[in-house]
Amino acid sequence: MTEFRSSIATIQDSEFEYLKDLIYKKTGIFLAPHKKIMVQSRLNVRLRVHNLNSFEEYVQRLKSSASFLETEITDLINRITTNKTDFFRENHHFEFLKDTFFPYMEEESKKTGNKKIRIWCSASSTGEEPYSIAITALEFFGGKPGWNIKIIASDIDTNVIQLAKTGIYKFDRLDVVSENMKQKYFTKSVKDNVIYYEAKPNIKSLIEYKKINLLEKPYPLGEKMDLIFCRNVIIYFDKPTQKQLFSNFEEVLCPFGYLIIGHSETMFGISDKYKFLGHTIYQKKV
């Protein structure tokens, strides 16, 4: 008979210190001491998966076996990341796309003939953000011929990338999306009496998903980006990591390319390579 452990394992300071350092080294996520209980509760499931009784055993295996560390690290990271997101979260950024960025690209195209737009959604979580960008792009460019628009959506967490790729969301996730937009961009279905919406090919086809760790350069993007979304992820990083990241972004942005960060984030005192346009929107200086 299988025996189930009902109690949860508790984490000691030294085990937390080891895991904190490992996570920081692999992801840039900085875990302050008050995150100890969060780490304990999120990682208990990893102990159960490996049939281990204590964090001492888990840490010991991570330390002593390079092959265990290599296979475990993805699931460990997937348990630690915080993936909160929403459709049209911080809507002023989508207003910016509609009112400023897309019209700017359209005006430029009249001078240069270039109708290519590349947007990198660099911490895309379960996909609500890249789909919101794709919807905004189609609302603006739909029916205008010749445009080649691609959104690269990436995250370090492989579980959320899988969910994002399916493009399937429970009905209440789309509460902020108008009925008209739901009809244009989603297919409705019902399973076990629950309504789901699946992104239609018109928006799915604009998005390419990749696993990218923001800490690992060079980024596998293949070309320069016109705009980068990097929202609500640098809050988990310390200042030196943020500084490095903004410098990395500068290298992959086109001249005058845009960078959008989250509402509680700032570049103030971290990088002077970007011009602040307001509403946590920045433009690379040339």
Ligand SMILES: C[S@@+](CC[C@H](N)C(=O)[O-])C[C@H]1O[C@@H](n2cnc3c(N)ncnc32)[C@H](O)[C@@H]1O
């Ligand atoms: C709170 S979510 C933000 C999602 C979305 N950008 C938004 O604002 O709604 C943060 C995301 O950053 C990802 N993340 C954390 N560290 C990362 C890293 N080093 N490289 C890439 N993504 C990372 C997490 O997996 C998570 O999905």
